[in-house]
């Protein structure tokens with residue numbers, strides 16, 4: 001009997017903590033404009049919010065997503081984020097968005113994950129080969145070629161990419177289910193960490209010789 005009660009208690013605790021930490025918090029008020037200086041602010045939902053009476057339209061506003069960004073970089077892609085860092089009114093709302101520009105003939109948004117968000121992407125211009133890989137043990141690649149008007153979803157936490165296989169610029173917009181989705185670019189995190197991961201560890205993990213690991217580490 002006592003054991004059963006303990007199991008029930010553990011179950012309830014597990015449920016409660018999953019409700020608390022599984023996703024961005026639900027707002028307990030209309031909005032909570034993020035503020036860095038806690039002076040003149042109220043403390044709601046575990047965060048500092050600007051006094052609601054002082055909120056301004058500009059804190060719920062961003063301009064410039066119509067502009068094509070320069071994609072002359074090593075990957076040939078540029079992400080323009082609109083998350084809580086650019087739009088303080090997003091705080092506690094659990095959503096954000098990005099514009100992504102891809103250079104013609106191979107512009108790549110390289111394999112990366114968003115630890116806190118699923119991403120739903122719509123192509124406006126161009127032709128993108130997109131995909132994500134399922135978790136262990138299957139590691140199945142789920143991929144598709146997208147054309148203007150096509151929509152694809154990348155589930156939370158999974159490694160995904162988009163690659164411009166057309167000979168024109170490509171443009172996509174995406175919505176993300178967090179005010180602060182986070183980005184982990186796989187190559188940068190693994191081969192470009194600061195300080196570096198010991199080359200012997202990466203050589204073993206990737207079945208590469210140490211010299212190749214050193215080369216990769218110098219690239220990222």
Ligand SMILES: *[C@@H]1O[C@H](CO)[C@@H](O)[C@H](O)[C@H]1NC(C)=O
Nearest residue numbers: 068069070071072073074078
């Ligand atoms: C794009 O960026 C590259 C590299 O920084 C620069 O050389 C080029 O002039 C830029 N192009 C435009 C149109 O601004």
